[in-house]
Amino acid sequence: MYDIIKFLNFGGTIILLAGVNLLLMLAFNVPFIDISVAAGIAAIVLVRSFTSPGNFAKANRTGTVNSMETVQLTEQRILIYPNIILNACFTYTLLSLLIVITVYFDYFY
Known part of the structure; x- marks a missing residue:
């Protein structure tokens, strides 16, 4: 069950990024591949700004507050895996960068 959820996190992120890329392509009237690297980096x-493990508010809390918030009496079902979503963004950006270099190879050399 968890593998399916992880796959949906990864695949859904890729599809969402492609959709955002398509909207940016239509908004700026540029080819799809030209804006894909910028969309991936954005x-x-x-994603990194929302899933950063060490922000100022968490670092300055007392140990009592942290321990009270981390006690879970019931088993929770995890549906969103931020690390998998971040890895999907990295994968999308790297694949886009490789495609851009391949398409514009003559421009670089």
């Missing part, structure tokens, strides 16, 4: 920054 997604990495956005």
Whole structure:
């Protein structure tokens, strides 16, 4: 069950990034591949900013508050895996970068 949820997190992120890329393509009237790397980098920054493990508010809490918030009496079902979503953003960006280099190879050399 968890493998399916992880796959849906990864695949859904890729599809969402492609959709955002399509909207940016239509908004700026540029080819799909030209804006894909920028969309991927923006997604990495956005996801990383929301899933950063050490922010100022968490670092300055007392140990009592942290321990009270981390006690879970019931088993929770995890539906969103931030690390998998971030890895999907990295994968999308790297694949886009490789495709851009391949398409514009003559421009680089």
